Amino acid sequence: MNDLKTQNKHTARHQYLVAIDGALALTAVLLIVQMWLLTASLETHLGGDKDSAVPGAIFSFLLFSGNFGLYCFVSKLEKKARKKGL
Amino acid sequence: MKQLHKDDNEPLYKEEFSISSAHEALVNRRQFTKFLTLTSLGMFTGNLWILGKGYFEKKPSFPRQVVGKEEDVPLGAVKLFRYPEESDPCILVHTQDDAFVAYSQKCTHLSCPIIYSNETKQLECPCHEGSFSLETGAVIKGPPPRALPKIVLERQNGVLVAVGIEASHE
Structure with a gap:
């Protein structure tokens, strides 16, 4: 009985970790896109094009919002897991 | 304890x-x-x-500078000048359709001086084989990442005057 309980605990813990890892990977991807966006914005700015800075900033904000959302998701999962004693 | x-x-x-x-x-x-x-x-x-x-950022103000007389640059010929500073080389081309166009002579790749090719009717960078359109300054081929900055010209009684620089968005 105890073994089964421990196994369930391990499975639940593994599931939490997989979800958190997924969110972490997505955060990294969004960050890479944002890095590219910043480079492209700077490049066009130095090239004399001032108009592309606005869409650049908007998309950068959206990407940051996405990252913040994912961070909240990870925090929530972590709290939940710790509360359950996993 | x-x-x-x-x-x-x-x-x-x-x-x-x-x-x-x-x-x-x-x-x-x-x-x-x-x-x-x-x-x-x-x-x-x-x-x-x-x-x-x-x-x-304040919009830069450019001086008015006489580039030369139209008659001094025959059809298909080129004149080099410096604008707005002495350290900014530019190229003026009298195109086949009797228009005058001028661009910064620094290639947007690695600042090599560009030249006008009468054969291809394009502005070319001999360093890394980049080409720019004579009409717009846009990149046609090669490594340059952006178009050439265009010098705004005014024609006043047969005299060409540079009045500003336009960063092309193409």
């Missing part, structure tokens, strides 16, 4: 080591996500800085 416990009967070591080893993986991942999110905030701030810089 009493000293090793806090008032709420929690062992004192918990204050220093508040995370159990079982929760370490979770906490590490959360902290790493936090780090990435803060980096993302930094990137967003960078984009905002670029936006602010473009918004608040």
Whole structure:
């Protein structure tokens, strides 16, 4: 009985970790896109094009919002897991 | 032994080591996500800085400068001049359709001086074989990342006058 309980605990813990890892990977991807966006914005700015800075900033904000959302998701999962004693 | 416990009967070591080893993986991942999110905030701030810089930056004013007489540059010929500073080489071309176009002579790749090719009717960079359109200054081929800055010209009684620089968006 105890073994089964421990196994369930391990499975639940593994599931939490997989979800958190997924969110972490997505955060990294969004960050890479944002890095590219910043480079492209700077490049066009130095090239004399001032108009592309606005869409650049908007998309950068959206990407940051996405990252913040994912961070909240990870925090929530972590709290939940710790509360359950996993 | 009493000293090793806090008032709420929690062992004192918990204050220093508040995370159990079982929760370490979770906490590490959360902290790493936090780090990435803060980096993302930094990137967003960078984009905002670029936006602010473009918004608040004063528009540069360019002097009026006589480039030369139209008759001095025959059809298909080229004249080199410097505008707006002595360190800014420019190229003036009298095109086949009797128009005058002028561009910065610095290639947008690595600042090699560009030349006009009468055969291809294009502006070419001999260093890395980049080509620009004579009409717009846009990149046709090669490594240059952007179009050539265009010199705005005015024709006044047969005299060509440079009045500004236009950064092409093509």
